[in-house]
Amino acid sequence: MDDHFSSSTENSKELYLCFLIISLITVILILVSNSKWRSRRSRRKLPPGPRRLPVIGNLHHLAGNLPHRSLHQLAEKHGPLMHLQLGHIPAIIVSSPEVAYEIMKSQDLRFCSRPSTQVFDKFSYGGLDIAFSKYGESWRQMRRLATSEIFSLKRVQSFRGVREEEVEVLMRSIHRSSSTCTPVNLSEMFVCLSNNIICREVFGKRFSEDGECNRSENHELVLEIIELIGGFSIGEFFPCLQYWLNMITGLKQKLERSFKRMDELFEREIEEHCLSPTGHPGHKEDFVDVLLKLQTNSVDLGFSLTRDHIKAILMNMFLGGTDTSAATLVWAMSELMRHPKVMKKAQDEVRGIVGKKGKVEESDLQQISYLKLIINETLRLHCVFPLLGPRECMEECEVNGYIIPEKTRVYVNAWAIARDLKLWEDPQNFIPERFEASDINFRGQHFKFIPFGAGRRICPGMQFGITTVEIALANILYHFDWEPPFGTSHKDIDMTEAFGIVLHKKSPLILMARPRETQV
Numbered sequence: 001m002d003d004h005f006s007s008s009t010e011n012s013k014e015l016y017l018c019f020l021i022i023s024l025i026t027v028i029l030i031l032v033s034n035s036k037w038r039s040r041r042s043r044r045k046l047p048p049g050p051r052r053l054p055v056i057g058n059l060h061h062l063a064g065n066l067p068h069r070s071l072h073q074l075a076e077k078h079g080p081l082m083h084l085q086l087g088h089i090p091a092i093i094v095s096s097p098e099v100a101y102e103i104m105k106s107q108d109l110r111f112c113s114r115p116s117t118q119v120f121d122k123f124s125y126g127g128l129d130i131a132f133s134k135y136g137e138s139w140r141q142m143r144r145l146a147t148s149e150i151f152s153l154k155r156v157q158s159f160r161g162v163r164e165e166e167v168e169v170l171m172r173s174i175h176r177s178s179s180t181c182t183p184v185n186l187s188e189m190f191v192c193l194s195n196n197i198i199c200r201e202v203f204g205k206r207f208s209e210d211g212e213c214n215r216s217e218n219h220e221l222v223l224e225i226i227e228l229i230g231g232f233s234i235g236e237f238f239p240c241l242q243y244w245l246n247m248i249t250g251l252k253q254k255l256e257r258s259f260k261r262m263d264e265l266f267e268r269e270i271e272e273h274c275l276s277p278t279g280h281p282g283h284k285e286d287f288v289d290v291l292l293k294l295q296t297n298s299v300d301l302g303f304s305l306t307r308d309h310i311k312a313i314l315m316n317m318f319l320g321g322t323d324t325s326a327a328t329l330v331w332a333m334s335e336l337m338r339h340p341k342v343m344k345k346a347q348d349e350v351r352g353i354v355g356k357k358g359k360v361e362e363s364d365l366q367q368i369s370y371l372k373l374i375i376n377e378t379l380r381l382h383c384v385f386p387l388l389g390p391r392e393c394m395e396e397c398e399v400n401g402y403i404i405p406e407k408t409r410v411y412v413n414a415w416a417i418a419r420d421l422k423l424w425e426d427p428q429n430f431i432p433e434r435f436e437a438s439d440i441n442f443r444g445q446h447f448k449f450i451p452f453g454a455g456r457r458i459c460p461g462m463q464f465g466i467t468t469v470e471i472a473l474a475n476i477l478y479h480f481d482w483e484p485p486f487g488t489s490h491k492d493i494d495m496t497e498a499f500g501i502v503l504h505k506k507s508p509l510i511l512m513a514r515p516r517e518t519q520v
């Protein structure tokens with residue numbers, strides 16, 4: 001007993017010591033890099049012409065809780081283009097539609113690369129995917145292939161049945177809870193829904209055990225990887241020390257473990273598809289089928305589509321498709337709960353259009369226009385990737401009268417732009433009607449509203465994501481009336497954001513559902 005006690009005390013001492021050393025190294029590295037940069041600049045004479053941006057912030061502004069908010073506050077003081085020195089990496093933060101236009105439209109070709117980090121390199125199978133790879137011929141080939149074969153409108157429509165079935169599963173789950181007066185954890189259910197949809201689209205099957213809305217092992221894996229990709233890693237900002245810092249912090253080991261699990265899953269699924277190319281009777285073509293077929297005919301593609309290329313795209317679908325749609329659904333329902341008049345108007349619309357049919361089908365969505373305004377307004381206030389994907393400048397250029405050196409990291413604060421008082425009336429409030437008589441949409445043409453990004457790196461899965469959100473939300477409003485849990489009111493719905501690459505609500509959305517009288 002004593003031995004056990006003393007060994008666990010020693011273990012915690014070691015852990016504490018390790019933590020102290022890491023913190024000390026981090027602080028020293030930040031201080032050294034900042035002071036070195038400043039002294040170098042003060043000795044240097046600035047050339048005439050476009051100026052260099054002064055450094056106004058450091059890693060501390062990005063590493064803190066909710067960086068989009070602290071960067072927004074900084075931008076209010078320093079303007080829409082700011083220079084931060086992130087360890088050894090220079091970075092600019094963009095917080096206005098004009099500068100975003102320069103970066104993502106007029107000079108997109110110079111800014112459409114991604115930085116290289118150990119995490120990105122690992123999960124992209126060494127730069128073979130679409131989301132994390134650097135810009136170049138290989139990325140262009142993959143993006144072209146994915147746009148035409150995977151993310152096309154035809155493909156989105158071909159999975160209509162999958163989405164409708166999974167939404168029905170969700171409705172049944174909610175129904176069960178409501179019949180026993182059990183509160184419904186919508187946050188959990190939305191993640192299961194989108195994970196099941198994406199797994200069926202990608203692998204042709206869902207992974208929940210009992211055929212209902214259960215959290216699957218796969219979903220845990222998605223969350224683990226998203227945390228690794230979106231988490232703050234000090235090594236990323238000190239490239240020459242990255243290997244060692246990632247070893248000391250344990251990131252490297254975690255990375256290897258999660259990657260192995262992900263790779264094994266993909267291998268298993270691909271092998272299953274190879275062994276039984278036609279699948280079970282009634283099997284619908286999924287993305288693994290599509291990619292394997294393309295691999296067989298890869299002469300037509302003009303490049304060799306390897307097994308690693310396939311796994312890299314599967315990773316993009318798997319990660320891109322789960323959390324984003326789920327987070328958007330949670331924010332939308334939370335806003336509707338806080339705005340009962342908007343909720344009522346939306347329910348009246350859906351119920352009026354669908355009538356007594358018993359469920360909303362995708363063919364109904366075209367007519368349900370107020371719901372689309374609600375989704376726009378949700379994406380404006382709760383941009384799920386507040387800083388979009390990090391970009392990297394490929395050659396020295398000039399933006400807004402300032403020189404931007406090659407390899408500068410670029411973050412566009414889409415969240416701040418969408419809440420800017422100068423651009424939006426009453427921007428902090430949820431008012432879907434603001435989109436009513438407006439031609440502003442999220443397709444990357446209006447730079448004050450870019451929840452899916454813009455330019456060459458715009459989200460290719462936009463239509464998949466939006467359709468999932470629309471069909472799920474429409475059915476939820478059609479089938480049920482919603483109340484806050486007993487003893488709380490609409491105003492108590494907590495809207496605090498959680499830290500992470502995907503902007504989630506911090507506390508789960510738990511509500512009481514009451515089936516509509518006319519429903520079965």
Ligand code: HEM
Nearest residue numbers: 131316320321324385389451452453454457459461464465
């Ligand atoms: C509501 C749902 C979604 C939102 C709000 C969203 C948003 C975004 C954003 C902001 C980016 C970064 C754009 C940039 O860096 O400029 C992105 C990239 C991406 N998204 Fe989505 N997304 C959603 C759904 C999906 C889905 C369902 C998929 C796949 C099935 C997907 C796949 C991707 C991929 C592959 C990229 C990387 C594109 C590139 O770097 O070239 N997304 N998404």
